[in-house]
Amino acid sequence: MDIGQIQAYAYFGFTAFLVMVLYGYIYHLYSSEKKGTRDYEKYANIALNDELTDKPVETVSKKDETKKEEV
Amino acid sequence: MENRPLEYDYTVAKWFMIATIVLGVVGMLVGVILAWELAFPGVNLMLGEGLAEYTNFSRLRPLHTDAVAYGFTVSGIMATWYYVGQRVLKVSMAESPFLMFIGKLQFILYIIVVAAVVVSLLLGLTQSKEYAEFEWPIDLGVVVVWVLWGVSIFGLIGIRREKSLYISIWYYIAAFLAVAMLYLFNNMSVPTYFVAGVGSVWHSVSMYSGTNDALVQWWFGHNAVAFVFTTPIVAMIYYFLPKESGQAVYSYKLSLLSFWGLMFVYLWAGGHHLVYSTVPDWMQTMGSVFSVVLILPSWGSAINMLLTMKGEWNQVASNPLIKFMVLASTFYMFSTLEGPIQAIKSVNALAHFTDWIVGHVHDGVLGWVAFMIFAALFHMAPRVFKREIYSKSLMNTQFWIQTLGVVLYFTSMWIAGITQGMMWRAHDEFGNLAYSFIDTVTVLHPYYTIRAVGGTLYLIGVFMFAYNMFMTMTAAKRVEESQMQNTSPMGA
Numbered sequence: 001m002d003i004g005q006i007q008a009y010a011y012f013g014f015t016a017f018l019v020m021v022l023y024g025y026i027y028h029l030y031s032s033e034k035k036g037t038r039d040y041e042k043y044a045n046i047a048l049n050d051e052l053t054d055k056p057v058e059t060v061s062k063k064d065e066t067k068k069e070e071v
Numbered sequence: 072m073e074n075r076p077l078e079y080d081y082t083v084a085k086w087f088m089i090a091t092i093v094l095g096v097v098g099m100l101v102g103v104i105l106a107w108e109l110a111f112p113g114v115n116l117m118l119g120e121g122l123a124e125y126t127n128f129s130r131l132r133p134l135h136t137d138a139v140a141y142g143f144t145v146s147g148i149m150a151t152w153y154y155v156g157q158r159v160l161k162v163s164m165a166e167s168p169f170l171m172f173i174g175k176l177q178f179i180l181y182i183i184v185v186a187a188v189v190v191s192l193l194l195g196l197t198q199s200k201e202y203a204e205f206e207w208p209i210d211l212g213v214v215v216v217w218v219l220w221g222v223s224i225f226g227l228i229g230i231r232r233e234k235s236l237y238i239s240i241w242y243y244i245a246a247f248l249a250v251a252m253l254y255l256f257n258n259m260s261v262p263t264y265f266v267a268g269v270g271s272v273w274h275s276v277s278m279y280s281g282t283n284d285a286l287v288q289w290w291f292g293h294n295a296v297a298f299v300f301t302t303p304i305v306a307m308i309y310y311f312l313p314k315e316s317g318q319a320v321y322s323y324k325l326s327l328l329s330f331w332g333l334m335f336v337y338l339w340a341g342g343h344h345l346v347y348s349t350v351p352d353w354m355q356t357m358g359s360v361f362s363v364v365l366i367l368p369s370w371g372s373a374i375n376m377l378l379t380m381k382g383e384w385n386q387v388a389s390n391p392l393i394k395f396m397v398l399a400s401t402f403y404m405f406s407t408l409e410g411p412i413q414a415i416k417s418v419n420a421l422a423h424f425t426d427w428i429v430g431h432v433h434d435g436v437l438g439w440v441a442f443m444i445f446a447a448l449f450h451m452a453p454r455v456f457k458r459e460i461y462s463k464s465l466m467n468t469q470f471w472i473q474t475l476g477v478v479l480y481f482t483s484m485w486i487a488g489i490t491q492g493m494m495w496r497a498h499d500e501f502g503n504l505a506y507s508f509i510d511t512v513t514v515l516h517p518y519y520t521i522r523a524v525g526g527t528l529y530l531i532g533v534f535m536f537a538y539n540m541f542m543t544m545t546a547a548k549r550v551e552e553s554q555m556q557n558t559s560p561m562g563a
Contacts, residue, residue, distance in 0.1 A: 025328065053076075
């Protein structure tokens with residue numbers, strides 16, 4: 001096998017790998033939403049509720065969250 | 072002090088907004104002068120033979136492209152960053168004196184760099200790389216400005232309250248990282264005076280030679296389009312369109328997917344600038360293929376924006392700000408379809424070096440980039456200056472005049488470009504060229520005139536924008552931020 005052939009196989013393999021990554025990512029986005037692990041759509045509200053006084057969609061740390069709840 | 076409610080601090084955003092307006096006027100005014108020079112060469116001598124050096128096409132052309140790209144657009148990016156960044160991270164610049172200092176320093180150094188660029192380009196000091204004309208000492212200044220922006224981005228992220236980074240922030244980060252990498256690698260050069268004692272202090276030679284230099288240059292050149300004219304503008308529309316319309320992004324998942332798609336694909340597309348050149352054939356093919364694939368992530372974002380308006384299309388009629396953004400998004404779709412078509416090898420054989428390419432760049436920049444920046448600044452103005460937008464009817468007039476301007480621009484350049492391409496390649500049965508270059512120049516004259524008229528209309532719109540913004544800052548009715556709804560308040 002010469003270098004050209006190795007390149008061609010590597011190119012094909014890499015492309016196939018990337019296609020899998022892409023579809024895997026789409027699958028991950030939808031399945032984690034279905035399983036209830038993460039609701040991606042809620043992050044769209046970050047732009048809408050963006051006053052300093054608005055409650056963050058997700059606070060930076062658990063500690064902050066408890067603090068806020070106490071208030 | 073403790074009783075005073077914390078507010079977002081827009082000082083740096085304000086400064087950059089003013090820079091955007093001023094540099095927009097300068098960049099586009101120079102562009103219009105160039106358009107008239109192309110149509111009527113006598114304009115090259117508009118200030119007389121003695122000053123022709125400063126007014127001719129070749130001296131002004133880099134000033135136009137750099138003023139629009141690195142002046143108007145980059146200022147717009149910074150202005151929106153210092154506004155959007157605080158808001159979606161829910162942290163005020165006022166909370167960090169350090170970040171405030173960095174922001175102000177960044178602005179001051181940026182203006183110094185801009186002044187150096189204007190003076191050096193007018194004097195004809197250039198390293199002759201398209202969109203990377205600046206001589207090496209200016210490059211060093213650019214790097215400092217850029218690093219300061221990075222400190223600001225990651226500094227604000229570091230003190231944020233909102234855990235998740237909104238999609239716009241991802242796009243700003245991408246713009247920061249990619250431009251940093253592109254700029255550094257394309258401007259690697261050897262200052263001849265210091266290394267070999269030859270030439271002027273300003274002069275340097277590229278570290279790459281021949282075809283490699285061309286490859287690096289167009290890897291940079293095309294990605295400058297990607298990460299100055301696309302990524303940060305997408306960041307803007309993902310914030311400003313939902314915010315102004317009160318509608319959440321249609322699909323946040325699609326925005327994430329488009330983001331990664333765009334990041335991966337765009338970096339490989341630059342080879343299409345070198346189709347039928349001395350670079351290896353497989354690289355040319357790769358450039359073409361990736362350009363075509365690029366349609367998908369680009370349209371992913373654009374369609375996401377249009378679908379965000381689902382059920383709310385009445386706002387397009389009632390709110391000129393939404394009009395600007397919907398048209399911007401449409402032009403984004405249009406130019407990201409046109410670009411891949413031009414990158415197909417057989418089409419490129421006809422289109423390369425013709426005015427069609429010029430038309431493509433302008434429907435992208437005038438229709439997409441500039442419209443989005445106008446909309447962003449209009450949205451920011453009432454929140455930043457605590458006054459309503461001075462005139463809604465002026466905004467509407469600006470919109471229609473500029474839309475007409477863009478349409479005249481790209482249609483004339485389509486016809487001119489295709490005519491040009493066909494005439495260049497036409498030959499008789501013996502293979503002799505049918506036309507000489509001057510034949511094409513004569514035929515193209517009417518289209519060049521139409522382009523200049525289109526550009527002038529657009530420039531008139533820019534002056535309206537500048538006036539409207541100036542009046543908003545100084546004379547419009549005051550509004551409290553607490554009274555503001557999603558739709559920006561605007562006077563009749």
